[in-house]
Amino acid sequence: MKPDEEFYVGYLAKSPAATGRFTRRVVAGLIAGALAVGAGFAVVLPFYGEGIFEYGHPKVYRGTVVCAGVPRLSAGEVDYLLVGPGKHGAPLEVCAAEGKVVAVEATRIARDGGEVLEVVPGSVKADGAGALGAGVGGTALGEFTLRGEIVDPKCYFGVMNPGEGRLHRACAILCLRGGITPVLVVRDQAGHEIHVALRVPAGEAAGLLARVAEPVEVTGVVRREGRWLVMGTDLERVRAVASR
Amino acid sequence: MSVGYQAVGWNRQKKLYDGVLAGGVAGYLAVFCGVGAWLHGGATPETLLIRALGSAAFVLLHVILCIGPLARLDRRFLPLLYNRRHLGVTLGVLAAGHAAVAVIQFHALGVVDPLANVLAGEGNWARGAGFPFQVFGFFALVILVLMAATSHDFWLANLTAPVWKALHMLVYAAYALLVAHVALGAGQSPQGGVVLGIVAAGAVVVVGLHLLAAGRGAVVDGTQPAPAGDGWIDAGPAGDIPENRAKVVVASGERVAIFRYNGRISAVSAVCQHQNGPLGEGRVIDGCITCPWHGYQYLPDTGSSPPPFTEKIPTFRVAVRNGRVWLHPKPLPAGTRVEPALIAS
Numbered sequence: 001m002k003p004d005e006e007f008y009v010g011y012l013a014k015s016p017a018a019t020g021r022f023t024r025r026v027v028a029g030l031i032a033g034a035l036a037v038g039a040g041f042a043v044v045l046p047f048y049g050e051g052i053f054e055y056g057h058p059k060v061y062r063g064t065v066v067c068a069g070v071p072r073l074s075a076g077e078v079d080y081l082l083v084g085p086g087k088h089g090a091p092l093e094v095c096a097a098e099g100k101v102v103a104v105e106a107t108r109i110a111r112d113g114g115e116v117l118e119v120v121p122g123s124v125k126a127d128g129a130g131a132l133g134a135g136v137g138g139t140a141l142g143e144f145t146l147r148g149e150i151v152d153p154k155c156y157f158g159v160m161n162p163g164e165g166r167l168h169r170a171c172a173i174l175c176l177r178g179g180i181t182p183v184l185v186v187r188d189q190a191g192h193e194i195h196v197a198l199r200v201p202a203g204e205a206a207g208l209l210a211r212v213a214e215p216v217e218v219t220g221v222v223r224r225e226g227r228w229l230v231m232g233t234d235l236e237r238v239r240a241v242a243s244r
Numbered sequence: 245m246s247v248g249y250q251a252v253g254w255n256r257q258k259k260l261y262d263g264v265l266a267g268g269v270a271g272y273l274a275v276f277c278g279v280g281a282w283l284h285g286g287a288t289p290e291t292l293l294i295r296a297l298g299s300a301a302f303v304l305l306h307v308i309l310c311i312g313p314l315a316r317l318d319r320r321f322l323p324l325l326y327n328r329r330h331l332g333v334t335l336g337v338l339a340a341g342h343a344a345v346a347v348i349q350f351h352a353l354g355v356v357d358p359l360a361n362v363l364a365g366e367g368n369w370a371r372g373a374g375f376p377f378q379v380f381g382f383f384a385l386v387i388l389v390l391m392a393a394t395s396h397d398f399w400l401a402n403l404t405a406p407v408w409k410a411l412h413m414l415v416y417a418a419y420a421l422l423v424a425h426v427a428l429g430a431g432q433s434p435q436g437g438v439v440l441g442i443v444a445a446g447a448v449v450v451v452g453l454h455l456l457a458a459g460r461g462a463v464v465d466g467t468q469p470a471p472a473g474d475g476w477i478d479a480g481p482a483g484d485i486p487e488n489r490a491k492v493v494v495a496s497g498e499r500v501a502i503f504r505y506n507g508r509i510s511a512v513s514a515v516c517q518h519q520n521g522p523l524g525e526g527r528v529i530d531g532c533i534t535c536p537w538h539g540y541q542y543l544p545d546t547g548s549s550p551p552p553f554t555e556k557i558p559t560f561r562v563a564v565r566n567g568r569v570w571l572h573p574k575p576l577p578a579g580t581r582v583e584p585a586l587i588a589s
Contacts, residue, residue, distance in 0.1 A: 007319075007527040009539030010257045010326030022320045031268045034303050037442070038272045041299045042279035044438040045430060050286040086353030160349070161286045166432040170365040170378060171350035178355045210367070214374065 051111035051158025058107045058120055062127055065102055067095035069138060069225040070181040070197045073104065073117060079227035080106075080117040081181060081197065083154045087171070089179025091121045103127040109158040114183075114195045116157045138225035145219040146196060146231070147241060148186035150212045152176050153195070156185065169213035176209055184218055184231065196222065196229045200238075207235045215241045261327045265334060272300045290349050297342035301388075302426060302446075304335045305419060309450045313457035315537075319525065322536055329395040332415075336392030343385050377429035384421035387414045400518065409520050423447060468494045471573060479569040482509060482587045490514075490533075492524035495573035500560055502569055503528055503544050508584035510544035511560035511571055517578075518555065546581045564588070 006016040015023065063075030071082040071090040082090035094104070105123035109116040152175030155163025162168055164185065176182050184196040198218065200208055220233030276296040280287050308331045314321040351358040356365060366376040391412055393399075400408045423443055431440045469477045477495055485491045485504040492499050492514050499514035501524035512533065514524035521537035528534070532541035532550060542549055547559040556579035561572040564585040576582065 007529070007534075007536070008323060009534060009536070010261075010323060011255055011539050013256060015257070015323060019320055019323060023323045026321065026324065027264055030307060031264075031271065034268060034272050034307070035275045037303055038276040038296070038299065039279045040442070041295070041439075042276045043283060044435045044442075045280075045295055045433070053288075088353075088355070161288045161291060165434070166374075166377075166436075167429055168350070170361060170376070173365055173367075174351065174354035174356055174361055 049111060049156065049158070049161040049163055051109065051156070051161055051163070053158040053161075054108045055159075056107075058105050058118075060103050060105050061117060062101065062103050065094055065097045065100055065124075066226065067098045069199060069223065069230040070228065071095055072226060072228060073102075074226045078115050080108075080115045081153055081183075081228065082106075083109075083116060083118055083180050084178075085118060085121065087152075087154075087175040087178040087180070089181070090119055091124070093122070093124045094119060097124055097126065100126055101128045109154060111157040112193050112195075114153065114157045116153050118154065118159075138223045138230070141222045141224055141229075143219065143221050144231070145217060146184060146186045147215070147217045148184045148196075149214065150182050150198065150208070150216060150218075150238075151185055152180045152212075153183040153197075154180050156183065165213060172212050173209045176205070176212060182208060182212070184216075194229065196231045199230055199232050200234055204235045208238060211238050211240060217241050257323070258327055258330075262330055265330060269300060269304070269334060269338070272303070273297070276300070290345060294342060294345050294349060297338050297345065301335055301338035301342055302422060304331060304338065305415075305422065306446050306450060308332060308335060309415065309419060310453050313453035316457040316460060316522070317453070319536060325537055326539075332388075332395055333392045336388045339385050339388045343381065374432075375428055377425050377427075377432075380421045380425035380428070384418040384425060387418040387421070391415060391418075397518075405517050405520060419450070472570075475574075476563070476570045476572050479571045481567055482564050482569050483567065485509070485569070488528040490524045490526065491569075493571065495560070495571060496575070498575065499524060500571060500573075501526075501533070502562065502571060503533055504587070505531075505544060507587050508544070509562050509564055509569055509587060510582065510584045511562045512542060512544065512547045513558040513560075513575065513578075515557070516540050517557055523557070545584050546579055548579045 006019045008015045008019045061073060061075060061080065063073040063080070066072050066074050071094055073080040073082055082094055084091050103125050104117070105120040106117035109118060149164060151164050152172045154175055155168060155171060160168060160171065163172070182198045184198055186194045186196065217239045218231065218233055219237040220231040222229055222231045273296045276299065277292045280292045280295070308328060311321060311324050311328055315325045347358050347362060351361040351365065354361065362378045362382055369375065391414065394403070394408065394411060403411065426443055427440060430436060431443065433439070469479060471477050477493065479491065479493050479502055482504065485502060488505050490501040490503045492501055494500070500511050501514035502509060502511045505528040512523065514522060516523045516535040516537065518535065518538055518540040521535040521540070523533060523535050525536045526534045528544065531543070533544055534541050540549065540555060542555070542557055547557040549555040558575035558578050559580050559582045560575060561582055562585045563570045564587055567588070
């Protein structure tokens with residue numbers, strides 16, 4: 001009997017020989033093809049960041065709380081941007097301790113020189129007097145126009161990997177809605193990055209969300225505040241551009 | 245009429261089918277995560293899992309969609325079709341897993357309800373390629389889960405075959421939604437061109453196979469013998485019909501399967517009551533017309549499934565005159581017995 005004359009229904013105990021051979025070959029081909037496609041997808045979807053998130057290993061950090069530009073903990077050689085758990089900005093208790101030296105329990109997030117701390121709520125404790133670190137105060141550097149992508153620094157610097165681009169856009173918007181400071185990531189042609197925290201007028205924060213995770217050009221006055229660059233801008237000076 | 249759950253009968257074929265399926269899915273996830281973690285040290289487990297589950301579901305959906313037309317084009321693919329609903333349930337589980345991890349990762353723990361953020365978090369509804377891709381994935385998931393949940397024959401019997409079939413035809417809507425989901429999501433990433441190429445290649449295969457299979461069906465539908473003066477249709481020589489097999493003709497707009505068996509001719513609707521399977525491509529086994537898709541059986545003269553089964557399909561009056569089969573195109577109520585026409589030796 002030729003294969004196409006065989007008739008087999010799945011509830012029968014055993015398939016005819018030719019049908020069985022054909023089915024085995026097809027299934028082997030399907031699985032091999034699927035595995036190849038899976039490996040291919042894994043290769044063509046690299047887009048992973050290189051950040052660090054010390055999840056599950058919070059430590060105690062000491063420094064001076066500074067909230068004038070963006071909420072941060074200035075601790076000598078390192079200047080941490082502060083965020084809260086989940087998709088929330090730094091807890092209110094952080095800026096209530098503005099200008100004070102504190103000890104805070106937090107989880108470190110880091111990438112390309114950018115340092116972020118996820119503060120454990122209720123863990124901010126006064127830890128001495130006076131300022132600790134070089135980050136108190138700031139220096140105006142002038143007006144600049146920078147091209148890059150607005151991200152939420154918590155995901156971008158290590159929690160998500162990738163915490164940028166189209167696939168992460170909804171998450172980034174949710175993080176910024178929750179009070180996390182927006183950061184403009186600027187890359188030169190060699191791939192070197194600078195990170196500029198953005199500060200917009202209080203009433204314009206929601207409008208900025210429409211420009212998240214897409215190529216933008218931002219104009220504003222840049223200040224060095226501690227080890228962070230902070231740009232003061234407004235919505236009119238945040239423009240979508242065609243490509244990076 | 246009452247409908248009850250019946251335990252799934254696990255035979256060797258089903259165990260093999262599900263074993264290979266589980267192994268294939270596990271292998272896919274392992275390869276994706278292994279290659280991803282090897283090439284990209286910074287990849288988090290959540291990201292790998294989201295992408296592995298999502299791409300596995302997308303690949304499996306292509307396999308599911310291709311099995312139907314392949315089985316129509318070459319009956320040797322029928323063993324893959326027999327338990328296709330197992331693929332559908334697996335697809336629903338993969339898609340739900342992808343969605344669950346993605347929602348936890350990207351949409352939970354914020355100031356907006358996670359579901360609201362999925363549907364409206366991005367808000368860019370009029371920005372072309374920036375259109376929120378999550379919305380397409382959400383509605384595709386609803387369809388896939390609905391299909392998986394109603395895959396058991398309990399729902400087929402409860403909803404009736406036409407309703408069940410219509411419901412499960414939504415798989416094509418789910419496919420279109422998922423193409424949009426991937427094209428507007430991963431397709432817009434920096435490596436999106438390759439992703440779009442893979443999606444396009446998949447669409448060409450799926451659409452191409454369906455067009456080929458439809459072309460074969462159109463040949464059958466195009467064969468509509470004209471009725472004679474007495475209203476009967478000349479369906480051709482009885483000798484042209486292979487023993488225990490059928491010839492399909494179109495009468496009154498419906499496909500009719502004319503079976504030859506044991507020197508007799510009987511005609512029934514060519515549409516199986518189970519899942520609208522192509523009865524005309526079936527065989528007469530143990531005296532029963534047997535559907536090639538899932539093996540549902542009907543007695544040729546009554547169109548009724550043998551007891552204790554209760555399925556019934558319409559029958560047609562037939563006659564053999566001068567070696568030619570004549571068919572009356574008016575269908576008789578499902579289960580109506582018609583005396584088989586005898587083929588003169």
